[in-house]
Amino acid sequence: MSGVRTMSCQHEAGIPSAPFGVLRLPRNIVAGAGQRFAAAEMAASLGESVLICTDARLAGSHDLAELVSSLESRGLTVHVFGDTEAELPLLGIHRCVDWITEVAQKQVSSVIGFGGGSCIDMAKVVSVLLTHGGQPRDYYGEFAVPGPTVPVIALPTTAGTGSEATAIAVVSDSELGMKMGISSPHLIPFAAICDPELTYTCPPALTAATGADALVHLVESFTAITRERTSSLASERVFVGKNALCDSIALGGIQLVGRSLLTAYRDPSNTEARANMMMAALYGGVVLSNAGTAAAHAIQYPVGALTHTPHGVGVGVLLPYVLRYNFQAIQPALAQVAEALGCDISGLDARAAAIAGVEAVDRLIAGIDLPETIKELGVESGDLAQIAQLSLNSKRLIDNNPVSLDLNAITEIVQAAYAGDRSIR
Ligand SMILES: NC(=O)c1ccc[n+]([C@@H]2O[C@H](COP(=O)([O-])OP(=O)(O)OC[C@H]3O[C@@H](n4cnc5c(N)ncnc54)[C@H](O)[C@@H]3O)[C@@H](O)[C@H]2O)c1
Incomplete structure (x- = not known):
């Protein structure tokens, strides 16, 4: 455990160590049953x-x-x-x-x-x-x-x-x-x-799609680009990238998803799991609205338009491929994701701990029975070039990815997501 803490040190990861944060929130947030x-x-x-x-x-x-x-x-x-x-x-x-x-x-x-x-x-x-x-x-x-x-x-x-x-x-x-x-x-x-009671009627497929959406918001925001902290950053961008205030909220949300997504999916009447997922979704909204999401969201937009599949399903299918593409840049954060999802990473080196994070995300997505590839969503091989091209239109999301993305890079992610290629870049 202590080895990982050292490994996830912000300075070593190339992330400036002085804390910086942005939080814009609703004036009133009220959460709880009833x-x-x-x-x-x-x-x-x-x-x-x-x-x-x-x-x-x-x-x-x-x-x-x-x-x-x-x-x-x-x-x-x-x-x-x-x-x-x-x-x-x-x-x-x-x-x-x-x-x-x-x-x-x-x-x-x-x-x-x-x-x-x-x-x-x-x-x-x-x-x-x-x-x-x-x-x-x-x-x-x-x-x-x-x-x-x-x-x-x-x-x-x-x-x-x-x-x-x-x-x-x-x-x-x-x-x-x-x-x-x-x-x-x-x-x-x-x-x-x-109010989690309003979600009690969500059938398992909807719980899966929306729960995956929350997970992707949390993980993409937690692994988003880290920008130079200029004094104009918060006024120039709605989505400022990874930051300290969002990070702690994102980790809390990832823990809640790890604890409760599978239970809410398999046992819709479990009120504790419903409440945890409602809270996780709220946390996901807070971090996506401030840090911002990235490539999985950019690619889902054209995939969703083409296949008419729900947003949450699309981003859930894409996340494992995006994390693998970004792997080298986000290893320390992935190790923290592994811990938040309950993995014991003590004794693992930096790479193995990060792989544990990617695989824990894979297991969650598989546990709610989402497809493994965009091919299963209805994408055909002839669509891949157009999907990659259209993904670039979501500039704010592409800009927010921790690794810079051009057409070749997105094509690589889209091809992997089509073929089910889960090798780490
Ligand atoms: N504004 C944002 O920050 C943001 C973030 C992510 C996604 N989105 C958008 O949100 C939309 C998707 O929202 P969604 O996933 O919540 O689904 P949705 O609002 O599209 O609803 C999907 C279906 O679920 C049903 N439904 C809703 N609540 C139910 C309940 N309690 N019991 C049974 N059925 C219920 C609805 O009637 C509908 O048929 C997309 O347009 C997506 O792009 C917005």
Whole structure:
């Protein structure tokens, strides 16, 4: 153990030893079983009229009915948009904005996102459009949202995306043929209310996909690039790279995933595992929003658009290949991942301890029955060149990778992920 601590010394790893950190967070974070009822008081503190963005399944749920009645009992007028589509196509966002303009003349004092990442991202984008007008496309990239928006209250019903805590919303742009991100600190919700009871109805496949998403957020943020700590870094970038404040949160989240993902998947009624995964997802959102994710996310965007497979499944399949490509640059961090996932790495040398981290991630992904390759997701060999090319479009994610990536490098990762080649670079 002590050998590994020495080996993971920041200085030896080429990482500056002076601590540096960035954390931008929701103004209110409330987490715990039964805490969803805190939403009504928060919404009431913001004004009299609420828009809830949810999807067709959740619009008919008992949980949504309870939320609406708790808001109405405080005298709030509640408008429910129940047609959010998974992965958030642009057309649906326009439908929501048109509808709320018609029924409430845009006069809402808060927007509640009630659902998975798609519904929370819908709430975020709609709040931008209600406040600043225009089209989602006007805000693609970093820092394009010009100012504060109608406050968003996020109530996740999946334990995965962490969107409740992030400065990003992801939309599906069919014209561009890929998902696009709107990234701005103004998108961070006013409140993240994380009640694990809302996830009890998630079936195993959804628990797996969303749990993998949380794991990838935590591991990619923990192994992200370390940037030079200039005084303008936090104002130039939404995602600043690996940093001390995020690292401790990421390690805590990785521990929670290690302890509880397989249990939540195999035993959906295990309330402790559900609570741990909800917390891990929140931690994942915090670190992805500040340190930022990298290549697995960049490559998933075109893979998801091509195969129509869930985001969490795609990033989960890709992570083992990305970690192997990045291996030489992130060995100390991988050893810490191994420890956080419960591996005994005492007595191992630096390389073996890092390999233990990669293999522990492999076991988690296999344990929730995700496919091993992108071929199994529906990618064909003729698609690989286009996937590699399109991945480069996600510049913020490519820039955040700990190893610099050009077209050849991404092609190498994509080919390995297609062929199931798990050799370490
Ligand atoms: N903004 C961010 O920071 C961020 C981060 C990661 C991913 N995302 C985005 O989030 C979206 C994916 O979100 P997601 O994985 O949470 O899934 P989702 O919101 O797309 O929902 C997937 C399905 O799960 C169902 N569902 C949700 N909660 C349920 C519950 N409690 N019980 C049963 N079914 C339930 C939904 O009705 C839907 O059919 C993608 O668009 C992705 O790009 C955003």
